[in-house]
Structure formats: structure tokens, C-alpha cells
Amino acid sequence: MTKxxxxxxxxxxxxxxxxxxxxxxxxxxVNMGPQHPSTHGxxxxxxxxxxxxxxxxxxxxxxxxxxxxxHCEAMNDYNKVVPYVDRMDYVAAMNNxxxxxxxxxxxxxxxxxxxxxxxxxxxxxLQRIASHLLALGTFGxxxxxxxxxxxxxxxREKVLDIFEKASGARLxxxxxxxxxxxxxxxxxxxxxxxxxxxxxxxxxxELNDLLSHNKIFIDRTANVGVLPGKVAxxxxxxxxxxxGSGVEWDLRKDDPYSIYDRFEFDVIVGKxxxxxxxxxxxxxxxxxxxxxxxxxIIEQALDQMPDEGDVQEAIPxxxxxxxGEIYCRTETPRGELGYYIITDxxxxxxxxxxxxxxxVNLSVxxxxxxxxxxxxxxxxxxxxxxxxxxxxx
Amino acid sequence: MQQFLESFLPAGPLVVFVFSIIxxxxxxxxxxxxxxxxxxxxxxxxxxxxxxxxxGWHGWAQTLADLVKMIQKEDIVPAKADRFLFKMAPFIxxxxxxxxxxxxxxxxxxxxxMIDVGVFYIVAITSLLSVSIIMAGWASNNKWSLLxxxxxxxxxxxxxxxxxxxxLSVIIVTGTLNLMEITEMQTGNAFLGFLPSWLIFHSxxxxxxxxxxxxxxxxxxxxxxxxxxxxxxELVGGYQTEYSGMRWGLFMLTEYAxxxxxxLVGATLFFGGWNSPFGSFMDGPVxxxxxxxxxxxxxxxxxxWLRWTLPRLRVDQLMNLCWKYLIPLSxxxxxxxxxxxxxx
Numbered sequence: 147m148t149k150x151x152x153x154x155x156x157x158x159x160x161x162x163x164x165x166x167x168x169x170x171x172x173x174x175x176v177n178m179g180p181q182h183p184s185t186h187g188x189x190x191x192x193x194x195x196x197x198x199x200x201x202x203x204x205x206x207x208x209x210x211x212x213x214x215x216x217h218c219e220a221m222n223d224y225n226k227v228v229p230y231v232d233r234m235d236y237v238a239a240m241n242n243x244x245x246x247x248x249x250x251x252x253x254x255x256x257x258x259x260x261x262x263x264x265x266x267x268x269x270x271x272l273q274r275i276a277s278h279l280l281a282l283g284t285f286g287x288x289x290x291x292x293x294x295x296x297x298x299x300x301x302r303e304k305v306l307d308i309f310e311k312a313s314g315a316r317l318x319x320x321x322x323x324x325x326x327x328x329x330x331x332x333x334x335x336x337x338x339x340x341x342x343x344x345x346x347x348x349x350x351x352e353l354n355d356l357l358s359h360n361k362i363f364i365d366r367t368a369n370v371g372v373l374p375g376k377v378a379x380x381x382x383x384x385x386x387x388x389x390g391s392g393v394e395w396d397l398r399k400d401d402p403y404s405i406y407d408r409f410e411f412d413v414i415v416g417k418x419x420x421x422x423x424x425x426x427x428x429x430x431x432x433x434x435x436x437x438x439x440x441x442x443i444i445e446q447a448l449d450q451m452p453d454e455g456d457v458q459e460a461i462p463x464x465x466x467x468x469x470g471e472i473y474c475r476t477e478t479p480r481g482e483l484g485y486y487i488i489t490d491x492x493x494x495x496x497x498x499x500x501x502x503x504x505x506v507n508l509s510v511x512x513x514x515x516x517x518x519x520x521x522x523x524x525x526x527x528x529x530x531x532x533x534x535x536x537x538x539x
Numbered sequence: 540m541q542q543f544l545e546s547f548l549p550a551g552p553l554v555v556f557v558f559s560i561i562x563x564x565x566x567x568x569x570x571x572x573x574x575x576x577x578x579x580x581x582x583x584x585x586x587x588x589x590x591x592x593x594x595g596w597h598g599w600a601q602t603l604a605d606l607v608k609m610i611q612k613e614d615i616v617p618a619k620a621d622r623f624l625f626k627m628a629p630f631i632x633x634x635x636x637x638x639x640x641x642x643x644x645x646x647x648x649x650x651x652x653m654i655d656v657g658v659f660y661i662v663a664i665t666s667l668l669s670v671s672i673i674m675a676g677w678a679s680n681n682k683w684s685l686l687x688x689x690x691x692x693x694x695x696x697x698x699x700x701x702x703x704x705x706x707l708s709v710i711i712v713t714g715t716l717n718l719m720e721i722t723e724m725q726t727g728n729a730f731l732g733f734l735p736s737w738l739i740f741h742s743x744x745x746x747x748x749x750x751x752x753x754x755x756x757x758x759x760x761x762x763x764x765x766x767x768x769x770x771x772x773e774l775v776g777g778y779q780t781e782y783s784g785m786r787w788g789l790f791m792l793t794e795y796a797x798x799x800x801x802x803l804v805g806a807t808l809f810f811g812g813w814n815s816p817f818g819s820f821m822d823g824p825v826x827x828x829x830x831x832x833x834x835x836x837x838x839x840x841x842x843x844w845l846r847w848t849l850p851r852l853r854v855d856q857l858m859n860l861c862w863k864y865l866i867p868l869s870x871x872x873x874x875x876x877x878x879x880x881x882x883x
Binding site for chain 1 (some may be wrong): 583584585586587682683688762763764766773774775847849850851852853854855857
């Protein structure tokens with residue numbers, strides 16, 4: 147048998163303290179992850195525990211690093227970056243694609259027609275619902291409620307069915323290209339989506355009855371992991387996690403891209419109904435009501451969507467952007483996803499940097515988890531809703 | 540029943556042996572059924588079907604298949620574990636709940652041992668479970684196991700108090716600790732002419748006592764919302780983290796046996812045990828066993844129902860619930876039942 151000498155991270159423990167009854171107590175370091183059921187992937191949390199109370203939490207990342215940026219620099223076509231973009235936030239691939247496509251179109255000054263814009267909006271809002279469903283379901287799972295998780299997944303399946311009909315894929319679509327779409331949506335897209343919107347509305351109420359207003363669930367999540375708005379802004383937190391702290395900031399409203407200025411919808415913010423403003427329950431409920439707002443957007447978009455238009459008319463034959471750089475940000479289900487793209491005159495990107503919302507949101511974790519219990523850590527990680535594929539890229 | 544066995548077996552140790560493994564048979568068959576039932580209940584609550592393939596009819600052989608798989612698994616003991624304690628823990632856990640079944644009157648013709656302090660014996664021997672869980676947690680040499688074991692110790696010790704106090708309030712009414720005698724007292728239709736004379740209909744406070752007993756027994760059996768010892772989303776697997784194969788299977792068996800045990804105790808104390816709900820209709824030793832197990836299974840089903848509906852409490856909230864609500868309530872209830880007994 148070979149012996150592996152593994153160099154562990156340096157850990158400093160406080161010296162043993164006399165407990166007063168002749169015994170001594172000492173803090174304990176526990177590795178939560180990377181193989182842990184509730185860290186939503188391969189996050190490793192190094193927890194220093196005093197009994198069950200967390201005195202220090204250090205997240206360690208990098209277990210899912212796939213060299214996204216370096217890969218992009220080796221692609222000889224800008225459209226070949228799209229599949230890599232899919233794989234960042236793999237539960238919200240459509241939103242990633244939309245962000246990248248819009249960034250490149252702004253850089254190259256391409257105008258896409260209305261049909262493309264509306265399909266993109268509908269797709270990204272459907273994806274937002276699917277992503278929030280996954281976040282809410284797994285959050286319930288973290289708290290110990292198994293059944294809402296499957297109810298959420300049943301609904302998510304319906305969204306994925308719509309995506310599958312359009313793009314042929316259920317998770318990583320490669321559907322939204324620079325200047326257009328891979329192909330037009332199928333003929334029954336409108337009816338399918340309208341049917342989903344109709345059937346999904348009552349399910350939000352069902353989820354609220356089953357989970358959101360459950361006494362045990364509220365006890366577990368209210369007043370836990372309180373993230374004050376100012377702290378959230380200082381750490382650069384965005385998306386539902388920021389809005390849960392009562393900060394009204396949604397790029398769809400505050401820095402409209404695509405055609406979001408044509409729709410009426412509200413920005414949902416946490417109100418601290420069940421406890422303190424910015425606790426886990428607020429972050430959770432923001433996601434629940436955002437699904438309702440997404441439904442509103444989808445309904446309006448379905449009404450306004452033109453039936454005519456070639457979705458591929460603006461796709462350039464060869465993408466050869468002018469030398470330059472651009473930073474373009476869009477609102478994904480997890481927050482502000484920004485692409486910083488530098489181009490030279492070649493067909494290969496010089497640099498593609500993604501400002502990943504999960505990565506930035508995760509950075510706030512050590513600040514809000516001190517004093518929580520081990521069980522609360524699970525709730526806090528779940529409520530921030532990170533996707534490790536996006537954290538590490 | 541002993542006479543029945545002696546009629547075709549030579550008297551002596553063999554009869555005693557056969558007599559004593561009847562509860563084991565009941566536990567094993569029940570566990571096979573209950574694990575399948577749990578999957579079906581979970582499936583139907585979650586809008587799916589549960590196992591459908593193995594064995595043909597609604598996947599009835601799924602648990603058997605899993606059992607065969609578990610027996611085949613490699614027996615892994617962590618390198619730095621305390622081997623002796625690690626291997627002993629599941630057996631002690633199972634022995635504790637198996638031992639408790641001896642005092643359960645399954646029917647008017649069968650009780651493992653006529654213990655005069657039957658309820659007391661059951662409460663005492665099930666406490667062994669927490670010892671075995673601490674053994675498992677400590678011997679695994681794993682921090683998650685240790686956290687799980689420590690939680691269990693605190694939880695089991697705390698929730699024994701409301702269980703015992705609610706049982707005590709039943710004892711005030713019956714005046715005996717012998718479960719067979721308690722069941723015999725509930726024979727017939729006494730209350731209001733048509734209600735069976737079960738203790739739960741004895742006074743309104745008995746209903747409260749049952750609710751308290753049921754909540755506390757959920758915690759004793761480590762079921763949701765009190766399944767903190769093995770809360771899989773926080774502690775990986777709690778004290779079971781390092782266990783695999785049949786040793787893990789024994790812990791699982793213990794959990795299901797405990798569910799049945801506490802349900803049977805509840806059925807005996809509050810729902811007339813082996814008495815038929817229809818007076819003398821469908822009565823007798825064989826029907827008695829049927830009614831007893833049916834009543835137990837109904838309570839087990841409610842436990843499963845709760846498991847697939849509710850989230851899990853946090854450890855401090857669990858303690859709060861016990862010490863701030865259940866224990867004071869059960870004491871008040873005890874006094875009220877005593878007063879009721881004095882007045883009526």
C-alpha cells in the first residue's frame with residue numbers, strides 16, 4: 147500500500163480552555179465538503195466549531211475549475227465560446243448565452259430583429275423560473291423537506307421540455323448565438339409556453355402552502371444568516387440575494403438590456419416579514435415571487451412577439467470584430483453576470499472574462515455565518531444559491 | 540400460545556427458543572414491509588410511483604433485493620476506528636429494540652414475557668439505544684459521526700421525560716404497569732354505549748396525553764421532524780456516516796423496529812391493544828394479533844406521512860420544544876388526569 151503524504155491547510159486552533167469542572171474544551175475544525183450533500187456541489191467549507199456554533203467559516207473553491215477563460219482564448223470562432231458559456235452556470239445556461247450574445251452584439255454593433263429579442267426574453271425568463279425552482283427545491287431539501295424538492299422538479303421538467311423542443315438539449319443548449327438563434331422555435335412554442343404559464347401559477351401557491359409558510363421552515367430560516375443591505379453592497383452581492391436584503395437593484399430595470407424596457411414587472415425585495423430583513427427566509431421568498439414576475443414578463447412577451455422574422459438574418463458569416471473591449475452585464479437568476487471581452491482583429495477572442503455572480507455572492511459567506519450553527523450553515527449556503535460551476539468556471 | 544407450542548414440540552429450551560424468536564420474525568417481516576411501504580408512501584406523496592419493477596407486483600421485492608445487496612457488501616471498518624466498539628454498536632442498538640418487544644402483548648394469547656412492570660421495562664431497555672449510538676459515533680472517529688451522536692444523546696435523554704410522564708398519566712388511570720392487564724382493561728364497549736372502552740376515550744386529557752406521547756415518540760424513534768441524529772443534509776449521515784453494508788442495515792432495521800415498538804406501545808396504552816374496535820366482533824387471539832399490528836401500522840403510517848411532509852427542526856429548537864413545551868404540558872396534563880380520576 148502506498149502512503150500518501152497529503153499536505154493539509156494550516157489550521158490554528160485556540161488553546162484548550164478550562165471548562166470549570168476540571169475538563170478542558172477546545173474548538174474543533176470540521177471540513178464541510180467537498181463531498182457533502184448540502185454544499186450544492188464541490189464547495190469545501192472549513193468550519194471552526196465551538197460545540198455546534200460556527201466561530202469561523204472559510205470557503206475553499208477550485209474543485210470544479212475548468213479553465214473557461216483559457217479555453218475561450220483558444221477558440222478560432224466567437225460562436226464556439228457559447229458552449230463553454232453554457233457550462234458556467236449550468237442550471238441557467240440560457241441566461242449565460244444571452245449575456246454573451248448581447249455583449250458581442252454591442253461590440254460589433256449588430257441589430258437583431260424583434261422576433262429574436264422576444265424569443266430570447268421568453269427563454270431567459272423561463273430559464274429563470276427553472277433555475278429558481280431548482281434553488282427553492284434544494285433549499286427545502288437542505289432544511290429537511292424532501293417533498294417540495296420533487297414538486298419543484300416536476301415543474302422544472304416542463305420548462306426543460308419547452309427548451310428541448312426548441313434546441314434539442316435539456317441542460318446545455320448552445321441555442322442563442324451571436325446575432326440570432328441556432329434555429330427558430332417550433333410552431334407550437336407559443337401554445338406550449340402559454341400552457342405552462344397557465345399551469346404553473348397555482349403551483350407557486352402550492353409551494354407557499356407546503357413550504358414557505360410552514361412553521362418549522364420559518365423557524366429554521368427566519369433570523370438566520372442575516373445579510374444587511376449595506377454589507378451586501380460592500381461585498382458586491384447581486385441578484386435575489388441582494389434584493390432579499392431590501393436593496394431594489396435589478397439590471398432588467400436599472401440598466402435595461404435587450405427589450406426589457408417594454409415590459410411591466412415589479413422588482414421583488416425582501417421585507418423582513420418573518421424575522422430580520424435580509425435573513426434566509428427573505429432571500430427564499432424573493433425567489434418565489436420573482437417566478438411570478440417572470441410569468442408576467444413571459445405573458446406580455448407572448449402577446450407582443452411577432453410571428454414573422456428570420457432568426458438567423460443578423461448572424462455574421464465570419465465573426466471578425468473590430469479591436470476593442472466591452473463590459474456588458476445582464477441579470478441572471480443568480481445576479482449580475484458581466485462579460486469583459488477584449489478583441490483584436492482576429493477571429494479568436496483575446497480575452498473573455500466573466501464576472502460570475504455566484505463567485506461574488508459566495509464571498510459574503512464568512513461574514514454572515516459567524517455565530518450560526520452547523521445546521522444554519524446549510525441554510526445559509528442554500529439561500530445564497532451558488533452554482534459551483536460558475537464559482538470556479 | 541406456550542401450551543399450543545408444547546403440544547407438538549418437546550417441552551424445554553426449544554419451546555422457549557421458538558417462543559422468544561417470534562418477535563424477531565415479526566420485526567423482520569414488518570421491516571421488509573415497512574421499508575417498502577415507506578417508499579410507496581414517499582412516492583405517492585411526491586407524485587411518483589415508488590418502486591414498481593422488482594418482484595412484479597408494485598415492486599414488493601425491492602427491500603429483499605436491497606437486503607441481498609447489503610449482505611454482499613464489503614465490510615468496511617475505518618482504519619482509525621475503535622474496531623470493537625464500532626462492530627458492537629449496531630448489535631446493541633438492535634438488541635435494545637428487540638429486547639423491548641418481549642413485553643408487548645401481541646394478542647390475548649401471546650406475550651413474550653408477562654412482566655409486571657412491562658412499560659417500565661420497555662422505557663428502560665430502549666434507553667440502551669442512545670448508548671449504542673454514542674458508541675457508534677465515538678468509535679467511528681469521524682467528526683460528523685460525533686456531532687450526530689452527541690445530538691442523539693441530548694435528544695433521547697430529553698425526550699424520554701415527556702414519554703415517561705405521558706405513560707405515567709396512563710398508569711394513573713390503569714393502576715398497573717403490566718401491558719397485558721392494561722389491554723384487558725380496555726375490552727368491551729363502555730363509553731357512551733358505542734365507543735370502544737379504549738383509554739383515549741377515557742377523558743379529554745387522554746387525547747392530549749396521546750398527542751404529547753406521539754410527538755415525543757417521534758423524537759425517540761428519530762423520525763422527521765426530529766431526525767437530527769442522522770440528518771443527512773447537515774451531518775452527512777450522523778452516527779451512520781462510516782457504516783456500510785449490513786451493519787448500516789442493522790441501524791436501519793433498528794430505526795424501523797423502534798417505530799413499530801413505539802407505535803405498538805401507543806396502540807396498547809391508548810387504542811386498546813389487541814381489542815377489536817367492534818366489541819366481540821372479530822375478536823379472539825388471532826384477530827387480536829391482527830388488530831394490534833394494524834393499529835401499530837396506522838401509527839407507523841402517520842410517522843411516514845409526517846416524514847415526507849415536514850422539514851427538520853434545528854437542534855436548539857428541538858430542545859426548546861421539549862423542555863419549554865412538551866415537558867411542562869405533560870406534567871400539567873398528568874395533574875389534570877389525576878384530578879379527573881379523583882373526581883369521577
